[in-house]
Amino acid sequence: MKIGNCFGYLICDGIPTFTLxxxxxxxxxxxxxxxxxxxxxxxxxxxxxxxLYFTFSLIALLAQLTNYACVALRDPxxxxxLIESDQRTWFCKQCNRRQEFTTxxxxxxxxxxxxxxxxCPWVGKCIGGNNLQEFYSFIYSxxxxxxYNIITITS
Numbered sequence: 001m002k003i004g005n006c007f008g009y010l011i012c013d014g015i016p017t018f019t020l021x022x023x024x025x026x027x028x029x030x031x032x033x034x035x036x037x038x039x040x041x042x043x044x045x046x047x048x049x050x051x052l053y054f055t056f057s058l059i060a061l062l063a064q065l066t067n068y069a070c071v072a073l074r075d076p077x078x079x080x081x082l083i084e085s086d087q088r089t090w091f092c093k094q095c096n097r098r099q100e101f102t103t104x105x106x107x108x109x110x111x112x113x114x115x116x117x118x119x120c121p122w123v124g125k126c127i128g129g130n131n132l133q134e135f136y137s138f139i140y141s142x143x144x145x146x147x148y149n150i151i152t153i154t155s
Contacts (some may be wrong), residue, residue: 060148
């Protein structure tokens, strides 16, 4: 189901469980790049016979890829039509409807997103209230994986 410029899957009560943003191709390219780099790092660790480091690196790689997939597939907080009467609202001219005060319109996705943070082309969609924690987990796990492997391989 097309929602703005995004694609929603497994719709429950009008809200998609999984969404792919307008830049979903870049998500797949980036996911492949992370996977290939991770496999290369694991291969190097095996060649260097650093088996304990290999185990930790494998766990870090799986955490990174899982967090990345969760960010890229989870609904970022697409605003619904249901607004409680006691909330502060504003009128979105692009969507032609009233939105909660914490909602912002993303020009890339052509949707209003609750607690909008930014549009991330590497993830392929918006980062909002529903996937912000997963985004931070992805950033931390990527930093941990990269720094750990660079230090381990070069030492």
